[in-house]
Structures are given as structure tokens and as C-alpha cells.
Amino acid sequence: MDELYVLLFLIGMIVAITYLAMATFAFKKRSGKAKKRYIMSGVFAIISVIGVYGLSQDLPDQQSAAQNAETVVEDDPSLIEENNKAAIAVDDQFQKIIEGITPYELQSLYVISHFKEGKIDHLSAYENIRDIKDRYTATYLAINKVSIPKDLPADLISDLQKIKSGIAANYFTRSEAMNHFLDYIDTQKSSDVDKMNLQLELSMSFVKQLNQNSAIFYSKVGLPEIQIKEQTAKIDEIIQNYNESDKEQNTKIKTSNREIIYSLDITPEQFQKKFNSLPREKEFENTTIESITVDTTAATFNSFQEPLSYNVDITGTVNKSDDTIAFIQVALKNEGNDRDEEIFRNTIPLLISSTVPSISDKRKGEIISKAVDNLFSDIRGIQIFEGDYRFSTENTAFASIFRISKELN
Numbered sequence: 001m002d003e004l005y006v007l008l009f010l011i012g013m014i015v016a017i018t019y020l021a022m023a024t025f026a027f028k029k030r031s032g033k034a035k036k037r038y039i040m041s042g043v044f045a046i047i048s049v050i051g052v053y054g055l056s057q058d059l060p061d062q063q064s065a066a067q068n069a070e071t072v073v074e075d076d077p078s079l080i081e082e083n084n085k086a087a088i089a090v091d092d093q094f095q096k097i098i099e100g101i102t103p104y105e106l107q108s109l110y111v112i113s114h115f116k117e118g119k120i121d122h123l124s125a126y127e128n129i130r131d132i133k134d135r136y137t138a139t140y141l142a143i144n145k146v147s148i149p150k151d152l153p154a155d156l157i158s159d160l161q162k163i164k165s166g167i168a169a170n171y172f173t174r175s176e177a178m179n180h181f182l183d184y185i186d187t188q189k190s191s192d193v194d195k196m197n198l199q200l201e202l203s204m205s206f207v208k209q210l211n212q213n214s215a216i217f218y219s220k221v222g223l224p225e226i227q228i229k230e231q232t233a234k235i236d237e238i239i240q241n242y243n244e245s246d247k248e249q250n251t252k253i254k255t256s257n258r259e260i261i262y263s264l265d266i267t268p269e270q271f272q273k274k275f276n277s278l279p280r281e282k283e284f285e286n287t288t289i290e291s292i293t294v295d296t297t298a299a300t301f302n303s304f305q306e307p308l309s310y311n312v313d314i315t316g317t318v319n320k321s322d323d324t325i326a327f328i329q330v331a332l333k334n335e336g337n338d339r340d341e342e343i344f345r346n347t348i349p350l351l352i353s354s355t356v357p358s359i360s361d362k363r364k365g366e367i368i369s370k371a372v373d374n375l376f377s378d379i380r381g382i383q384i385f386e387g388d389y390r391f392s393t394e395n396t397a398f399a400s401i402f403r404i405s406k407e408l409n
Contacts, residue, residue: 007144010169014176014202016044021198084221086149087156091217093146094167101139101171108132108178115185121262121327121405122301123317124394126185133178140171159217166210173203261408262326263319264355268292268304271316271325275354284346294318301326311336312343314351328355329403332375345372348402355404356389367391375400 019041108129115125148160177199184192266274269292276288287308296302302318308330316328330351332344348371352364359367367384374382374393384391388408394401 010165010172011044011047013044013048014169014173016041016048017202018176018195018198019044022195083152083156087152087160087217087221090146090148090160091163094143094163097139097142097146098167101135104132104135108174108181112181118407121317121403122185123315123327123329124392124401124403126182127394127401129178129181129185133175133182136171136175136178140168140175143168143171156217156220159213159220162213163210163217166206166213170203170206170210173199173206177203261319262405263322263324263408264326264328264404264406266325266355267323268294268316268318268325271328271354275350278350278353280350281346284343287343287347289314296320308347309336309340309343311340312347314347325355327403327405329401331399331401333399344400348372351402351404352391356386359386359389371402375402 019037022037111120111125111128111132114120120128143164146164148157148164150157152160177196180192180196180199183189184196264271272289272292280287289306289308292304292306294302294304302320302323303316304318305313305315307313311333313331313333314328315331317326318324319326328351330344330347332340336344349364349368352359352367356364363386367386370382370384371391371393375395381392381394383393388406390405390407392403392405394403
């Protein structure tokens with residue numbers, strides 16, 4: 001039950017603060033939304049109080065156990081060492097989970113700033129941010145599942161609980177920030193960017209507090225001074241990177257006014273006809289597109305997604321203004337088998353030939369070789385330029401993707 005109350009406290013506190021800030025902002029702007037947001041802030045504050053109350057019910061038992069444990073510890077130095085090792089083992093679990101997300105810590109800010117500069121298209125940005133959001137969500141859920149032995153001394157339990165709460169709160173707010181940017185990609189509303197920035201600021205405050213709590217814990221369990229510095233230096237580096245990257249992405253979001261338009265100068269129907277007419281080896285004769293159904297429900301662009309096999313899809317984004325394809329890609333889902341991979345590899349040259357009429361066979365071969373080598377390596381992505389055309393690859397948590405786009409100057 002402790003984990004449930006901790007989760008109630010975290011969600012209640014974070015969302016209450018968020019709505020309070022949004023309500024204050026709305027009050028100053030006199031948008032008429034302040035009252036509703038103040039009410040929502042109060043509701044989540046009550047949820048946070050419920051979490052605190054639930055945790056407090058276990059305090060008498062924990063204090064009694066702690067007193068008994070302290071009495072034994074004073075008489076048995078070997079138990080002190082045993083408790084310290086057990087506490088360090090819990091922290092090791094935290095660190096192992098954090099190591100899994102560390103490579104993606106700053107990728108989100110990179111994608112955000114480059115999206116605003118037009119260096120990353122809608123589909124790529126959305127897929128990358130969604131991937132990172134899912135990783136943040138999985139991380140804070142994994143942290144909350146780590147159990148803290150109840151037979152440890154009360155001060156170690158308290159220290160570990162503070163560290164656990166800090167890590168979970170950090171990744172919860174990062175996940176929420178990415179969710180707001182996904183909304184921004186769809187709607188282009190600046191209010192979604194404001195919400196994202198608020199969550200990023202909350203995240204930094206949690207990381208700073210986490211640094212202090214970690215330093216106290218490491219000194220208690222007797223880690224060597226060098227090891228303490230190494231552990232806390234990692235968190236200091238995250239804080240510094242957050243500060244620098246947040247400032248950079250905020251500036252770019254507020255000052256970048258250049259609108260970049262993409263078009264492959266071909267409609268979905270024209271692409272389907274060209275793609276299906278290209279010669280194929282006998283084993284790939286059935287890898288054609290039967291029909292293209294364009295989804296027109298999104299506010300900013302239309303789209304389509306058609307399967308070539310169970311795990312291989314061709315998807316495209318279509319401009320609403322002239323019905324031309326802005327971006328097109330072929331994706332191999334990670335659960336694909338050898339046959340799916342063969343279809344994926346064979347589709348890349350067909351995709352190029354269908355959308356880039358002026359490219360030579362030699363240059364096409366060079367692009368295909370470089371793209372395929374990248375897609376089936378450990379590298380997450382590359383970009384290859386040919387005039388106004390851009391060929392890009394992405395290796396996400398869900399699929400390997402080859403994409404074609406063309407920038408109109």
C-alpha cells in the first residue's frame with residue numbers, strides 16, 4: 001500500500017502545482033479559465049493529502065521497528081554493515097534503471113529544438129517524442145516497483161524513500177512534458193509549449209533535490225568519498241545539461257518563425273500507380289499497394305498507412321493545401337521476421353524510384369547501401385541529402401524507418 005500512497009502523493013502534488021500555475025497565468029491573462037483551474041488544483045491537493053495521510057498510518061509501526069533495530073545495531077556492528085549493504089543494493093536498483101534511460105535524457109530536447117528549426121519533420125518528431133515519453137513512463141513505473149526493506153533502520157528507509165520519490169517524480173514530469181509536446185506537434189498551439197516548459201522546470205527542481213538527498217544517503221552508508229563524488233557528479237551533469245538545453249530550446253521555440261514547407265510533388269494516387277508499376281523480383285511480386293485511404297481528420301495534415309506485409313507498412317503525410325505527399329516512409333516493426341526484413345529492404349529502392357525521378361542509379365545505390373547499413377546497426381539514425389531531397393533513417397523502440405522528404409525553398 002505504501003507504493004499506492006506515494007503515487008497518490010506524487011501525482012496529487014505535481015498536478016496541483018501545475019494547475020495552480022496555469023490558473024495564476026489564466027488569471028493574469030483574464031481568459032476566464034482561472035476559476036476552473038483553481039478548483040482542479042484544490043482537488044489534486046486533496047489527493048496529495050490523502051497520500052500523506054495513508055503514509056502516516058504506517059509511521060507508528062515503522063518507528064517501533066526502527067527503535068528496535070537501532071537498539072540491536074548499537075550492540076552489533078556487523079548488523080550496521082549488513083544494513084548498509086542492503087540499502088546500497090536498493091540504490092543500485094535505482095541506478096540500473098536510470099542507466100537504461102540515460103542515453104535518451106537529452107534526445108527529447110534535441111528533437112524539440114530541431115523540429116522548430118524544420119530539421120526534423122512531423123512524423124519523425126512525433127515518433128521520437130512518443131518513444132521517449134514511453135521510456136520516461138516505463139522508468140518511473142519501474143522505480144515505483146522497487147521495494148525498500150522494512151527492517152532497515154528508519155533513517156535509511158527515509159533516505160531511500162526520498163531518493164525513490166525524487167527519481168519517480170522527475171521522470172513522471174518528463175513524461176508529462178513530452179505529452180504536451182506531442183499535443184503541440186498536432187495543434188501548433190503555444191499553450192502546449194507553455195505547459196511543457198512548466199513540467200521541465202518542475203523536473204529540474206526534483207533533480208536538484210535528488211542530488212542533495214543522494215549525497216546525504218551516500219555519506220551515511222559509508223561509501224568512499226571518491227565514489228560519492230562520482231555518484232553525485234552524474235546528477236550534477238544532468239542538472240547542468242537540463243539548464244543549458246532548456247534555455248536553448250526555449251529560445252528556439254520563441255524566436256524561430258521560419259515556416260518550412262515539404263512536398264514530393266506527387267499525390268498519393270500518383271505514387272500508388274508509380275510504385276505498383278515498377279519491376280520486381282518474382283518473390284516480391286505481391287508487395288504492391290492495393291489502395292490508399294487518406295485520413296483527413298487531423299487539423300494540420302492528412303495521412304495514410306498501407307501494409308505491404310504484417311510487419312511492414314508504407315505511411316505518408318499529405319499536405320492539405322494541394323494534396324501532395326510531404327513525407328513518405330517504409331517502416332519495419334521490431335517484431336518482424338526474416339521475410340519482413342527482406343520485403344523492407346526491397347521496398348527502399350522502390351520508394352526512391354517512385355518519388356525521386358531525377359536520381360541516378362549509381363547515386364540511388366549509394367544511398368540504399370548507406371541507409372541499410374545504418375538501419376541494421378546500433379546507430380539510431382542518419383540523414384543523406386541529394387539536392388532538395390532528404391533521406392533519413394530512424395531506429396526507434398518500435399520500428400526501423402526509412403523516410404523521404406523534399407524541402408521547398
